[in-house]
Amino acid sequence: MTxxxxxxxxxxxxxxxxxxxxxxxxxxxxxxxxxxxxTFAAVGATVVLAARTSSxxxxxxxxxxxxxxxxxxxxxxVGDGPAVERLVQRTLDTxxxxxxxxxxxxxxxxxxxLADLALADFDTVLRVNIRGIFLLMKYQIPAMLAAGGGxxxxxxxxxxxxxxxxxAAYAAxxxxxxxxxxxxxxxxxxxxxRVNAIAPxxxxxHHLAHAEDAVRARIGRNLPLHRLGQPNEVAAAxxxxxxxxxxxxxxxxxPIDGGKLAGSAGL
Numbered sequence: 131m132t133x134x135x136x137x138x139x140x141x142x143x144x145x146x147x148x149x150x151x152x153x154x155x156x157x158x159x160x161x162x163x164x165x166x167x168x169t170f171a172a173v174g175a176t177v178v179l180a181a182r183t184s185s186x187x188x189x190x191x192x193x194x195x196x197x198x199x200x201x202x203x204x205x206x207x208v209g210d211g212p213a214v215e216r217l218v219q220r221t222l223d224t225x226x227x228x229x230x231x232x233x234x235x236x237x238x239x240x241x242x243x244l245a246d247l248a249l250a251d252f253d254t255v256l257r258v259n260i261r262g263i264f265l266l267m268k269y270q271i272p273a274m275l276a277a278g279g280g281x282x283x284x285x286x287x288x289x290x291x292x293x294x295x296x297x298a299a300y301a302a303x304x305x306x307x308x309x310x311x312x313x314x315x316x317x318x319x320x321x322x323x324r325v326n327a328i329a330p331x332x333x334x335x336h337h338l339a340h341a342e343d344a345v346r347a348r349i350g351r352n353l354p355l356h357r358l359g360q361p362n363e364v365a366a367a368x369x370x371x372x373x374x375x376x377x378x379x380x381x382x383x384x385p386i387d388g389g390k391l392a393g394s395a396g397l
Contacts, residue, residue, distance in 0.1 A: 151175045155167050180203075228270060259300070291329055
């Protein structure tokens with residue numbers, strides 16, 4: 131089968147970057163996670179897809195399997211230690227190894243000044259974003275060590291590299307992910323595990339898809355590339371970082387932001 135067939139139009143020119151690899155992708159039921167599931171399968175990976183909503187996961191795995199790819203859905207709450215352990219063990223029981231992971235699960239909150247943010251919302255955001263990343267790496271890393279090495283990509287955000295008004299919990303969690311990423315890279319680089327993060331800017335996922343056209347246009351106009359990013363563009367970067375083509379990159383954070391962090395290009 132062709133890469134284009136599996137990815138519904140997406141084609142990575144580098145070819146079968148992840149041929150023979152087994153990869154876990156979390157947050158795989160929508161948006162960037164769905165794009166990543168298709169992209170990783172398109173470049174040769176066997177994918178294990180995790181999210182809390184099993185029906186959505188089944189739809190994605192069904193699409194990949196129908197196109198000739200190998201996919202397994204495992205309903206998982208990434209903030210729950212036993213659930214994450216089961217996810218990794220199910221991967222090993224089914225495919226015998228783990229080579230790569232895109233830890234994409236995330237949780238935001240409604241914008242509010244810091245002092246108005248409910249404690250429950252703060253705790254929920256940190257549970258999914260930072261506790262979840264910690265738990266995923268805690269169980270993924272031993273599995274990768276057993277396989278002789280591997281690559282992990284953690285999902286941060288441009289809010290992890292600069293402030294985000296009204297998004298105190300989200301920004302705090304995304305900053306913390308970078309600390310976890312860099313520390314894990316230092317801890318396990320000598321044992322063949324690379325750990326990196328990506329930091330997307332404005333991407334046309336379900337959040338922005340529901341915004342008014344004028345709002346989307348204004349956001350895009352303020353970026354140097356004068357457009358919003360697409361989920362496939364983030365997925366392609368994650369797949370590349372998990373591949374041997376990125377073999378000398380670890381402990382890095384790659385912005386995928388249309389130039390947002392460089393400054394405003396708005397008129």
